Amino acid sequence: MTEKERAGRNQTITLTADEYISFEGKLSDFKGKDNVEPDEIINKTINNDLLDVIDAFPKQFADLIVIDPPYNLTKEFNGFLFKSSSQDQYLEYLRAWFPKMVSLLKPNGSLYLCGDWKCTSASQQVMEENLTVLNRITWQREKGRGALHNWKNAMEDIWFAVKDTKNYYFDVEAVKQKKRVMAPYRDNGKPKDWEETDEGNFRLTYPSNFWDDISIPYWSMPENTDHPTQKPEKLIAKLILASCPKNGLVFDPFLGSGTTSVVAKKLGRRYCGIEMNKEYACWAEKRLALADTDKTIQGYTDGVFWERNTLNAQQTKKVQR
Ligand SMILES: C[S@@+](CC[C@H](N)C(=O)[O-])C[C@H]1O[C@@H](n2cnc3c(N)ncnc32)[C@H](O)[C@@H]1O
Numbered sequence: 001m002t003e004k005e006r007a008g009r010n011q012t013i014t015l016t017a018d019e020y021i022s023f024e025g026k027l028s029d030f031k032g033k034d035n036v037e038p039d040e041i042i043n044k045t046i047n048n049d050l051l052d053v054i055d056a057f058p059k060q061f062a063d064l065i066v067i068d069p070p071y072n073l074t075k076e077f078n079g080f081l082f083k084s085s086s087q088d089q090y091l092e093y094l095r096a097w098f099p100k101m102v103s104l105l106k107p108n109g110s111l112y113l114c115g116d117w118k119c120t121s122a123s124q125q126v127m128e129e130n131l132t133v134l135n136r137i138t139w140q141r142e143k144g145r146g147a148l149h150n151w152k153n154a155m156e157d158i159w160f161a162v163k164d165t166k167n168y169y170f171d172v173e174a175v176k177q178k179k180r181v182m183a184p185y186r187d188n189g190k191p192k193d194w195e196e197t198d199e200g201n202f203r204l205t206y207p208s209n210f211w212d213d214i215s216i217p218y219w220s221m222p223e224n225t226d227h228p229t230q231k232p233e234k235l236i237a238k239l240i241l242a243s244c245p246k247n248g249l250v251f252d253p254f255l256g257s258g259t260t261s262v263v264a265k266k267l268g269r270r271y272c273g274i275e276m277n278k279e280y281a282c283w284a285e286k287r288l289a290l291a292d293t294d295k296t297i298q299g300y301t302d303g304v305f306w307e308r309n310t311l312n313a314q315q316t317k318k319v320q321r
Pocket of ligand 1: 048229253258
């Protein structure tokens, strides 16, 4: 734990020494256990290497599994260096644990696997070896400077698959988007399929598999931590609302700073996450504690997902409620 100097408006979630001790006490550790009961994992953050504990987990307990593993890049996660390797080696890495995750999924469950362009072919392959792939979502992810000798990477993939194509949960009504209408069409002088408000003209639309309405967490956002690859709550909220029923259970084996568990809690789902780094796992617990009193998910207001740069309109809606 190192204390950094931060600007006044910086909302990054950090831990005091006392908080670290207190949240560490909330973590579960199953190393060496042969059998873990469902009650022991519900609403828990498990601080282990997933390979050390996953075989002891109950089978078919999860309605939804969200997997955001290290990508095929050299990256440091608080002292753990994940090294970039060949496509074949990365595929072998995925194959070492992916089928174990599938065994934890209910027969009518869904699974999402994240990746970037470099690992997406291995991600697709391991998904197709074990499940039926229904879609590939592309998230336009704007961050960082351009590359000098290549195109800047500004996308990630989220592969979507199910066990049983005839029986899986999908609630498209729960993930509608509220978009600004650029060329409003009127019928007999009345807005056609859009709404005229003081804050502008908006239309409710069904979501596609191209997501360009989600920012990466940054220092002035209340969900931000110092985790190097934190996913936005808004992105995970779409996956959970679409693919996990209320009170269902969401599992994330690479929990990081806790985004999946935190969003599940905010949306009234149960959760379970594994994270091998203790400090990250404590950040997750702190975010879960904060979610007791603040269920806000930036960009998701009034049951719909808003475009970027519509905060004023969203705040007006909140006041009107
Ligand atoms: C890409 S990050 C996930 C970030 C997360 N989605 C969030 O929003 O913060 C991957 C995480 O997996 C953890 N990790 C890597 N290998 C692991 C393993 N074998 N068992 C448990 N955790 C692991 C890393 O420490 C890292 O925090």
